[in-house]
Structure formats: C-alpha cells, structure tokens
Amino acid sequence: MSKVxxxxxxxxYLLFVFNFIFWLCGSLVxxxxxxxMFDPKTDQLLNEEGAPETFxxxxxxxxxxxxxxxxxxxxxxxxxxxxxxxxxASFFACLLVIFGAEVSAGVFGFMSKDKIxxxxxxxxxESISENSENSNGTTVVEMYHNVLNCCGVSMPSPLxxxxxxxxxxxxxxxxxxxxxxxxxIGYVGIGVAGVMVIGMIFSMVLCCAIRxxxxxx
Numbered sequence: 051m052s053k054v055x056x057x058x059x060x061x062x063y064l065l066f067v068f069n070f071i072f073w074l075c076g077s078l079v080x081x082x083x084x085x086x087m088f089d090p091k092t093d094q095l096l097n098e099e100g101a102p103e104t105f106x107x108x109x110x111x112x113x114x115x116x117x118x119x120x121x122x123x124x125x126x127x128x129x130x131x132x133x134x135x136x137x138x139a140s141f142f143a144c145l146l147v148i149f150g151a152e153v154s155a156g157v158f159g160f161m162s163k164d165k166i167x168x169x170x171x172x173x174x175x176e177s178i179s180e181n182s183e184n185s186n187g188t189t190v191v192e193m194y195h196n197v198l199n200c201c202g203v204s205m206p207s208p209l210x211x212x213x214x215x216x217x218x219x220x221x222x223x224x225x226x227x228x229x230x231x232x233x234x235i236g237y238v239g240i241g242v243a244g245v246m247v248i249g250m251i252f253s254m255v256l257c258c259a260i261r262x263x264x265x266x267x
Contacts, residue, residue, distance in 0.1 A: 062130055065252040069126035069141075072249055075242050076119025079152075082238050083112035086231060091197050095170070095227075102169035105228065108158045108235045115151045119242075122148065126253070142253045149246045156239030163232045170228060171221050175203060198223040 086092060086109045096105060122144040129137030177190035191209070195201050200223035201210035210217065 065130040065249070066127055068249050068252055069123045069130060072126065072245070073120055073123030075245060076116050076121075076123055078116075079112055079119060079238060079242055080116030082234065083109055083116055086235065087113065089231075091227070092231065094193055094197050101173055102166065104162060104166045104169055105231070108162075108232070108239075111151055111154060111158070112235060112238065115148050115239075115242075118144070118148055118151075126249070129253075138253045142250055145246050145250050145253070149243050149250070152239045152243040152246070154239075156236045156243065158235075160232070160236045163229065163236075166232065167225050167228050170224050174220055174224060178203070178209070194220050194224075198227060200224075 087106065092105075096102070122141060125137060125144075126141040128134070129141050174190070174194055177194075195210070198218075198220060200218045200220040202208070202219055203221050204219050
C-alpha cells in the first residue's frame with residue numbers, strides 16, 4: 051500500500067490532531083449534557099409529576115451526540131494513522147450524522163426556547179391553582195420558591211407576605227433560569243457542528259489522496 055507523501059502527509063497528521071481534539075470535544079459535549087440533565091436545580095424543577103419534558107429532548111441529543119463523538123474520534127485517529135480509505139469514509143459518514151444531530155440540538159434550543167419557558171411557567175401557574183386543593187401543588191410551589199428564590203406570578207404576592215423587596219416573581223425567574231440553560235445547549239450544539247465541518251473536509255481530502263495513490267500504482 052502506498053503511503054501519502056508531501057502535503058497529504060501533513061493533512062494526515064492534521065486529521066489525527068483534529069480527531070484527538072474532536073474526542074475532547076465529545077467529552078465536553080457529553081459532560082455538558084450530563085450536567086444539564088443532573089443539575090440539582092433543573093432536576094428539582096422538572097422531575098415532578100406533570101412537569102414539561104420538552105427541555106430534556108435537546109439534552110438527550112447532546113448526551114447521545116457526545117458519546118458517539120468520543121467513539122468516532124477514536125476510530126478517526128485509527129483511520130488517519132492506518133490511511134484506511136474505508137475507515138475514513140465511515141468517519142466522514144458518522145461526522146455527517148453527528149453534524150445533523152448537533153445542529154438539531156442547537157436549533158431546537160434556540161427555536162423552542164420560548165415554548166419551553168412558557169410550558170414551565172404554565173406548570174408553575176397551574177400548581178398555584180392546585181395549591182389549595184392538594185399537597186402536590188403545595189410541594190411544587192414551595193420547591194420553585196426555594197430553588198429560584200422567587201415567589202408568585204407577580205410581586206408583591208399574597209403567597210409570600212414576608213418576602214424581601216429583592217425577591218423576583220417566579221415567572222420572570224423561570225424565564226431567566228431556562229434562557230441560560232437553553233443558550234448553552236444552542237451554542238454548544240452549533241459550535242461543535244462548525245468544528246465538524248473541518249473534520250469532514252480533512253477526511254475527504256485524505257481519502258481522495260489515498261485513492262489517487264492506489265490508482266497510480
């Protein structure tokens with residue numbers, strides 16, 4: 051088997067370095083996804099019965115994509131070192147799939163931001179109306195007040211007659227809290243997707259160079 055030479059050899063090592071960085075990015079994406087999923091505040095706010103689950107869709111995409119990225123990064127390194135056309139083509143195909151998943155997570159985070167926030171706000175408002183009817187509503191309301199340091203749908207609120215002047219209403223606190231989380235999902239997804247475009251270019255260039263060398267021989 052003919053080895054690539056000259057400029058293509060440089061591309062080979064660049065692709066190897068890229069795959070190592072790609073593996074690290076996969077670790078980061080997986081860590082961010084797990085942090086968002088198991089963040090104590092998020093877990094308390096959205097794990098009650100009847101709580102909206104839309105937020106976790108993007109989180110699951112990030113976790114899945116991060117795990118696959120780590121695996122693909124490892125095989126990409128092997129393909130670059132061995133100059134395997136099959137491994138490089140498979141690497142490109144996997145990158146394309148992950149690229150779609152990351153863009154989907156990013157776009158979902160941005161496009162569904164208002165809908166997710168509205169669902170959580172509605173869940174809190176409905177819990178207030180249930181507050182006097184059952185203990186579950188009381189538990190949810192108190193949990194939101196403690197986690198977000200807020201009270202009621204507007205201030206001053208009869209729910210918290212002794213609240214400080216700095217206490218925010220919970221609808222605004224929910225918006226601020228989930229805006230921050232969803233922007234993290236959006237930026238991570240789209241940022242990593244941009245990095246993957248470089249990997250796809252390198253893998254195709256090296257794959258074509260290997261094929262051309264074999265045709266010459």
